[in-house]
Amino acid sequence: MRGIGTGDPQHGLDSKVAMYVDGMYMGKIIGIAFDSPDLARAEVLKGPQGSLYGRNAVAGAINLISAKPNPDEYFGKVEVGFGSFSQREAQGSVNIPLDDSSAIRLSAYFSEHGGWVDNKGLGENFAASDKVGYRFAYLNEVNDKLTVNFAADYSNMENTPLYYQAVPDGAYQPAEASLFGFAGVLTPRNGRQDSANSLQNVGRGEMETMGVSLTAEYDLADNHKVKFNVGYRTQDGARAVSLQPDVGQIEAVQVGSGPYLGDLVPGVSLGLNAITGGYLENIAALAAGPNNPTGFIPFRSGFLQALATPMTDFYNSVSTGPDDHKQTQVEVTFTGDVMDGKLEYTAGLYYLNEDTATNRDVDGGYRNPTDAQAFVDFGTALGFCNPAVYAAAPNPTTAFVAGCTAGFRNSRQGSGLPLIVETDALAAYSQFTYHAQDNLRLTAGFRVSDEEKDVVQQPLSPLFGDNIDVLGNVIPQNVASTSFDSADPTIMVEYDFNEDTMLYVSRTESFRAGGFNETATSSPDPVLGYGEDLVFDPEEITAYEIGIKSTFNDGRTRLNVAAFQYELENEQFNVPKEPSVATNRSIVNTNSEMEGFEFDFVHLIGDNFTVSGNAAYTDVQNDPVVNPYLCQPPGARAVICALAPAGTPNVVDPRDQPLGVPEWAYTIALDYNKQLTDRLDMYAHINLNHKDEHLSSQDEGNDEHDLINVNMKFNYELSSGNTAFLKFWGKNITDEEYRIDGIGFRALSYDVFVFGEPASYGVSMGMNF
Template sequence: MTRLKFAGTFGTMLFCSVAALPLHAQSAPATAAPSEATEDDGSDVIIVTANRREENLQEVAGVVQALDADQLRQDGIVELRQLQAAVPGLSIANQEGNVEIFIRGVGSSNNTELGDPGAAPHLNGTYIPRPRGLGLMFYDLERVEVNKGPQGTLYGRNALAGTLNIITAKPRLGELSGYAQAEIANRSSYGAEGAINIPVGDTLAVRAAGYYVDRDYGFRNVSTGEQASQLKPAGLEENYAGRLSMLWEPDDRLSVSVVGDYGKETGTGYPGANIFGAVTATGLRPDKLNLKDVVYRGMQGDMENELWGIQGKLSYDFGTFTGELTGSYRSVDFYQANASSEGIDYPGRDLNNFQYDNFSNNFWQTRSQSQVYEARLSANEDQRFRWNLGGFYFKEDQAVGYMAVADRGYCCYSGTEFTMPDVNGESFAFFGDGTYDITDRLRVFGGLRYTEEKKSRYGIGGNWALTLGGEDFACCFATRLGTEGFRPNLLDRPNFNVSAIDTLQGRAQFLIEGIRSPGLRDTLIQQIGAIADGTNPNGTCIDRPDIDNGFVDCPAGFGGGFSFVELTIPDQQIGQAKFDFVDWRAGLEFDIGPDSMLYAKVSTGHKSGGFNDSFNGSTIPEAFSPEKLVVYEIGSRNSFDAFGRRAIFNLTGFYYDYSDQVFQDLTCINLDETQAPPVCNGYSLVNRNIGASRIYGAEAELRLKLPAHYALDLNAAYLDTKVTEGVVADARAQDFDAGGQSPLVKLVGNRLPLASKMNLSARLSQWIDIGSGRFDWQALLNYRSSFFLSQFNEDDIVFLDGTRQSALDAGFPDRQNGFVTLNLGAGYTIGNFRLEAWASNFLNEEISQKALVGSSLNIRFLNDARTYGLRARVNF
């Protein structure tokens, strides 16, 4: 279907849908807040800030879904990832602490220092560059807004897919009020939340809020080893947070607000589980396996994330226009030692004859301090031409560390470290946007934004390797690293300059400096410590049963050391990149009637470019360029009278042109040109702008207030995605006998990951007066059709030798079957007291929300298991 044909067909559908609506539609006052709406006449109005000003949702030319705090709580949405049950087209996953947001199949999984999110998270309209810990802000809310489609003009940085805006409850002048609530849930979970609003005179108010939760996501440790069986599974959380807000309005022109918050996450972390072994051993698809039955071993998972920030906003009404200054500072300090595992359990697996004494693991560290400033002038709403002019500045100082340790290898120890103590990002932008009333019914709007960004990073990246010779120069002795008590230095290393290290002693010193606390049974320091301190250039040979490979013995005649020693340390990583781009939007709105609007628009968005890891002698490009999205959209927003109450019906169609798309590709990092033809001796994943896609679809929304106090909300989305350009190396078929080379595979025709063709959210609710109180209940049902978890779309694998194997047989099924989730809620309110019961994922669907696919890897990151509980709340 061509773009023009699609637009024309859908435009006809829109016109017919609007023409069929009753002409006696009623509109609610645009200034009403949700809490001010009456319940019987259905005149509740949803206020959003999609266009950087408060306005009735029905007056926005675009698709925005907003859920207020009461609705979220009644829906059983108690944490950020559960939003996707109520918002079609939204996918949220947590990969090892990284919150990844996709909207309509567009987003980014690259949330390290190498890249940025593709859907921009915001707190009170202020951009958040690192969404680790975003869920800690999910309390004492006013509402959450999901703005679908690129928002490059008004929201700017990395709003390629759209925005997710968490809006916290604001202080209220002249009002002493608040609430306190406590809850208990299954799997021994419990929590509490509360807030108090204090007036200080007539012009100043302060609001304090707090939150605590102890939660279990439902993973199970099925290990049978004496120590391993005592390990706590992944997904245990103990989190707390607090927020203090201040609002000062000395007159009707000046408004000053300040919000400060602090939060801390602790627990066993968010790693996934590798299902590769279970699939290859049984031939079963993931939906036939218990993905939460994990075989843990080695180290206890541990996660700690400390966040704090402050936001300020000054607004002054000059009469015909308003000036606004905003500023934000945010700090993230994240550390995680993965809950290490040997994949999941499966039928026929013998867990009693298993090597649980294996401490191979992954460690992550992120520190980020970011500043965001914006100055904006905007015309007031009573003018024919309503405009915004502004400037934006962003700066981030970031430091990141990653280390993978490989324990119990029988030869040639090799681990990996990528640690960057100095990563800087800076961005500034200027923008203008406006809406002009041509007539009382016809409006045009447009905007332009120029952005310039620069990034730099410095650090180390590559392998730790120890090749230690035995008797008669036999290869090689094993090394243990990561056993009980081990912790890497990562960002606290004393030295990151490896460019001048060219001696064996220097390399040994550098490796030892990477260890903060050696493990109880580690051997690395014992083996190379004598090299580092200069007492024996051959090190110290240790022949211990747990590192004895059965055919290498300590040699004689080397002073108690090894017959040969080769040590490999990471390479220097230095990168700089600079980008500039222009985003724009243009469109028109036409009021068919007092409560029906047609609109058409074109808008663009960009996601910032980023870095690739570099290796000595490699030709890997230092950076990749920004991705670009152009979206054509037409839609209709309608209010009408049904059953004597106000109802809503909205319909939207869209077409995406997605270019300069980044795919990860295996690329040679060690080319030996001394051979003819040249031979590659190593490959690494590299980000490249080698893709393009097209997306089209439609969304519909229907909100009805029915007799007997029933209400029905329906949101449906249809999405068709297709890769139109892209050839990459198939990482599933990586051949290490060929230096790590992989066959090339065409992605053209494949669907984008995480993009379901059909997504439906339906909410049915009712309230009934019983005695002196009110009982209410609701059911939120979400249907999502199947989607793929990687760009390979479960295609057959064609290996380098030409043999073919199905993705299932090779261990790489990546299709998530369609599913239905159901959230239930019921409550009774009497006076200021409310008692609620709720259930999330009541049908206990086990859903893969993300996958990492590579050689012998099919790691799944899952949703929360069925959760239910009771909550008591008192308002005052």
């Protein structure tokens, strides 16, 4: 939002954009992947938040507000639909009055998507999903002063992985036949690939979400209210990952063309025979030599057999997380005005307890031998056993033995590690608006936040996926406790030039708590009890904004314009820990600034047409990031640096471009409403959405693209008074090919990208009753 977002979904990070469902804060990014069956509206608040309600947020807030029960009448809605890629959906809701002051509302939805990347191999198609959800709401207007709302919801989502398509050197190249010989499959493709051939069964991930909330609003006196909100939510799921060998990664490794791993053993290509043969020859030579280190040979039982396992076994996995995520929220808010309405106030207290985990078995039982990252990290670990690295040493054999032993002993998996984090967040907030004149308002707000976090994290063996390294030693846990606090003010001035035009200027501060790096792999410090890459500091933001909100042309035109400048201090930023493994990363603190402007407008043309649009320009200036984990010669990591090509800028990442932020983004839309007969009316809509090219990771870019979407709806009033409707829709109707995500898997030779969904169409029908 305005150039600030969270690209890393790991559990040790808080979201920069706060998401709320009926006042309940959604604590983890992965936890917002659900559909709400009965939304009344969505509110988007831009800029730092925290002096009015909820938890602090540095970028903004999105409030999803469900429809409330209505005691006045009985009504409902049902709808079914069908679309491209075997899409099916059904949804419905019903409002049932119980008496003059209370009612319940029931709603449900169901949807299926067959997946748009056709899998000619084992398992289902890629990007397929099944979703189901239910919601119950109860409202009771107890008396003239007290209203109580209770809600409970449940949703379950299953999905197959997105398809990561290989693109050599990050650019489109001519297609070539699959090296595995699958008929009709070309890899890599020049553009979007609509079919694939999985060597293994493509598994499904799952996310189950449940929640309950109770809200009571009470009129303390005239113009003074108190609202009490308490809620509890759980999430439990697993994420499916698939990096298919037929898209080029393994093919390149097989023929030894990887930029870092192709020639670790001189004169031998890095195919499976090289891993199980050439490497083992080095081991055999060590075992027979005078410098064989104690404990280095023999390895763990099964080590050699694991080396001989086909690498394709490591590229489909279902990883746990969130594992039994639980959160409890309590909030009380007072609102009102004094001085005959000249001074308006909001004040409240907020408490959140969050207990989240990727996998709660951190005592050594965790085991996932089919994890894709296991072999990736193991392949990198082999670099420590490259004799060429030690050729110039005074005693090459001794140096090789020492380096190889240390490399295996210290190697740890850096992705999807078992981690448990408990957070207690407490805040007090207030905001006052003083009407100095009829057309001048002064607003001041203040928030005090205090948070405590505890973590237990278990680094894993890169080969076996458990807490025992390849030499049979127990890998120690990272255990840490830390706390964060912040005092954040807000000030704003609003001035009405007239009834239709308002100018505002604001300055706001907020903070994002620090946390724990799920991918930390450093050995625990004897004094601290945790490794150097586990804990990172909170980030802080200072935001300045000036804008105009206006309506003119007899109310037929609305125009809003805003300009902003953000200063981010100690921004939490991901850096790679190894040059060849994209998902082995850490989080460091740095600084950045961003500025931009945006506008939106709506204009009525005649009686039937409405044209609307919005545009945003964002310019980001990032401070260089010193990467403490790569290339610090002389030092313990000199071996890693030796594996990188000469001249690789690993010491400082200049961050010339921001992540996930296009310089320009805009939307323009045209709507048409027409009463065709006494009973029949129609509505049509078309929009164009544009985004400039932007980065999805530190070195992978997404395409500039323009998407066109359309929909049309006909409403027909039945003799019973009910209304039947028929809708048609189309998404990406020009079939634009564009990338939406990318991973720089240097160790696997080819970069991989996810493409956006092709053109799709559908129809739905239903009734309002």
